[in-house]
Amino acid sequence: MIPVVQTKSISDDVASAFEDFARAFEAFKDANDTRLGEIETRLTSDVVTDEKLTRIDTALDDAKRRLDRLTLDRSRPPLGSVAAGASDPAQAEHKSAFHTYVRTGEAGGLKRLEEKALSAGSGPDGGYLVPDNVEREVLRRLSGVSPIRAISSVRVISGGNYKRAFSVSGPATGWVGETAARPQTTAPALAEMSFPTMELYAMPAATQTLLDDAVVDLDQWIAEEVETAFAEQEGAAFINGDGVNKPKGFLASSTVADEDWEWGRLGYVAAGGASFPARNPSDTLLELVYALKAGYRQNASFVMNRKTQSAIRKFKDDNGQYLWAPPTSLGQSATLMGFPVVEAEDMPDIAANACAVAFGDFKRGYLIVDRAGIRVLRDPYSAKPYALFYTTKRVGGGVQDYAAIKLLKFAA
The missing domain is CATH 3.30.2400.10 (Major capsid protein gp5)
Structure with missing residues (x-):
């Protein structure tokens, strides 16, 4: 019997990474809640709990980086499939001449194009567009x-x-009556x-x-x-x-x-x-x-x-809700108090x-x-x-x- 080879698409990888990230954040919340409970009862947290929280926090950052990388890779179309300019003879000629230059160093085609376009971007000026x-x-x-x-x-x-x-400063303004005189205002600076x-x-x-x-x-x-x-x-x-x-x-x-x-x-x-x-x-x-x-x-x-975000990730509001929240769907940012977080x-x-x-x-x-x-x-x-x-x-x-x-x- 011929074994069936299982393959995973990029979409499957992204979905799996998103699930891993969500699970890591739930584990992080549980560990941090335990730490906060220990502080309330003993005025300090257990060393083992602190180490566990640090490990989960690191795993959470790693999962977020993997998710961001996979999401970015998925959003990149191959350049060869870009249709823009495919029907434009001038762009097609430029692309062909550029490929010849990169592969062989022959710049004659690009020079002719730049002479035709009256461009200042020649080889002596620092390369070709x-x-x-x-x-x-x-x-x-x-x-x-x-x-x-x-x-x-x-x-x-x-x-x-x-x-x-x-x-720097706007024009002078003011209220006037319907028939009152309008004094001249200063011009804006x-x-x-x-x-x-x-x-x-x-x-x-x-x-x-x-x-x-x-x-x-x-x-x-x-x-x-x-x-x-x-x-x-x-x-x-x-x-x-x-x-x-x-x-x-x-x-x-x-x-x-x-x-x-x-x-x-x-x-x-x-x-x-x-x-x-x-x-x-x-x-x-x-x-x-x-x-x-x-x-x-x-x-x-x-x-x-990342380090600052790691510290803020532990904060809660007066209702016990975490201020930092993971992205709710693929391609979204984490949020802090409802605002996107840029790392x-x-x-x-x-x-x-x-x-x-x-x-x-x-x-x-x-x-x-x-x-x-x-x-x-x-x-x-x-x-x-x-x-x-x-x-x-x-x-x-x-x-x-x-x-x-x-x-x-x-x-x-």
Whole structure:
């Protein structure tokens, strides 16, 4: 009798990972309830219970990472099946010329296309533009992997700098009677915000044997190789970048206690010490939520790293309900007090004077600018027998609305 081979689809793997995550969170709640019960009766928790809770907490994080990875993989269509541009002769010609360049180093086809388009993007200028579908796929992948990019506003520009005006003070207004004289009002004062783009690069390598293999989808290969490198660098810069040869992160902005908030600085709520208070720690989070104006709260998210999320995961409200809740379905985020939680490992840990938690409407608060075009320069000489592909994109970022983001600072 011929044995039947059982195969599991990606959907089955995702569903299994989601079930594992849900079971891990139920075990976490049981262990934490036991710990809290021990504290109430003995004023301290048992060491064995604490160790068990730590193990379950680690398993919960591992299950969440596996679920996120599988969900992201499932959402990626193969580039070869992308129909966009398939019927456009110009895009088809560009794609064919680009593949020839990547596989063999022959750039004649790309040069002819750039001469025809009067483009400045020639080899001496730093490489050749990838086909449009590859650029779209790289940016789409970055939106799924880079946590801040996924929740911020993104604008594609054609130049090296994006500028926008904002009103420092509005025009004078007032109430008048139907027939009363209308005094002239003052004009609004405007200022300019600038978002320059900086160069980000990755350099994947391939053997000539791989490049000669006609079965290999080069578009997919390039997108996969640069995805992680770009996402890691972007993720760090959008949070902590100093604006020198990189985007300016929101934590690099000047901060001020929220009661003294002014434009150009991010307001913070003080936690009262170097960690959450032992009694009613959730009150601090509640104060952070309501420091944000109502118009921003409806689309707001929490941003924190895994360690901070692990600490907050133990908090309960006055009714004994956990404030942190796992995602209710595939592709959804965990929530804290009903707001999505974005896990960003570049956020600081809980420590004295650290702004370990951010809360706000990042669509309105933080702007990412991408300069159109991703370039690839083939280098078959520097690392023989490998061919290097120096891949660059230009990206910038910065806070665009200082009222839309609030921080939780662990200070008195």
